Amino acid sequence: MSEEEMMDDEVVKKFMFVNRRAPYGSIYALESLEVVLIAAAFDQDVSLVFSDDGVFQLKKGQETEGVGMKNFSPTYRALEMYDVEKLYVSKASMDERGLTKDDLIVDVEVLGDEALADLMDDQDVIFSF
């Protein structure tokens, strides 16, 4: 196989993005979204995990006018258009924070720790934010 053919060969890897920070208090949540969209643009197999304070990123009804920051939560709803459809949320993290699936802006799969660990094991690349 020539070098040119190699470059044309599409390599698809399993990318997992683990989101563990609340939105707005730091730049992690927003930066993660940026990188997720880049991975999707390169047609990679993308999964998003929301655990610990990361579950707060998906809370419905974010209104940021009062704090003068951009409300980036609608982007989570747009992920589907980029073929990013594998969204997983930690059940333990939601329970600890008093959140239920009804609180979330997008449809997600709620997983226990063991399932999340298995999912993580199955990836080629993991980015933690």
Added chain:
Amino acid sequence: MSILHTVNKSPFEKSSLDSCLKLAKAGSGVLLIEDGVYGALKGTAREAQIKEAAQNLKLYVLGPDLNARGMTGERVIDGIEIVDYAGFVDLAADHDKVNAWL
């Protein structure tokens, strides 16, 4: 001499709120801002701790920071007062000093 303590970190991620509550004397104020507002929510694993603290301390939470995070007054533990930016200024002025737990 009363102190207004401000806490801006999530109690689920950092120990700032724990440290603050340990050292805040009865009668002082604790204002939850930025990611600190998550400490003011009902139905969390921290609710009991906050309610106990509220017996000796006056607790406040900054409304604009709550709303940015998709939370409204309905989710806030009863007895915690929601203040706006002007209220924040008044609290700072009404206390002798401000201790910002970062």
